[in-house]
Amino acid sequence: MASVTPPGLAYEVTHDLAAHRFTARVQGHLALLEYQLKRRRMVITHTEVPDAIGGRGIAGELTRVALRWARDNKYKVVPACAYAEAFFERHEEFHDLLA
Template identity: 55%
Template sequence: MGSDEDRTPPAVVHDAASERFTTDVDGHLAVLDYTWRDGAMVITHTGVPAAIGGRGIAARLTRAALAHARTAGARVVPECTYAAAFMQRHGEYADLLG
């Protein structure tokens, strides 16, 4: 029997029309919402249900959003407190701050 760490994490899905990144973990939907403002990706909300908290899911969603912004050549405005704290802790994303 494998442990939870042995499993491949569920995919993060980008729904550009809804301006949202999602992942479904054990039947619970975790989300990162954003909007575009003046050419910048504004991260407005990150939500992970308590039932699946503490597994790094918000970080995975945030990394996916930041990778998308980088690929798009966009600046990022982290209005969500989680995203702001994440970007402060991970200096490799400092170039995206707008």
């Protein structure tokens, strides 16, 4: 498991490669992004942030960290959950990763 503290944030994003997920624990609540790896593709299947910590950009940060990992490891990305699809629509800087 690897942890990354995004600049300027008060929480860590942890990558559990064996479980295929990125997580952040904020004020005792667990936010997560789950994915599958298939033939050099990262398929983002689920993103979840509890209501108690919603509206703080946590899902976006989980997605950014996941996409940077995909880029660093030469994976293309399939946004298979609604949040990931919407994220790609708003962030052209990651379009090169789309499968």
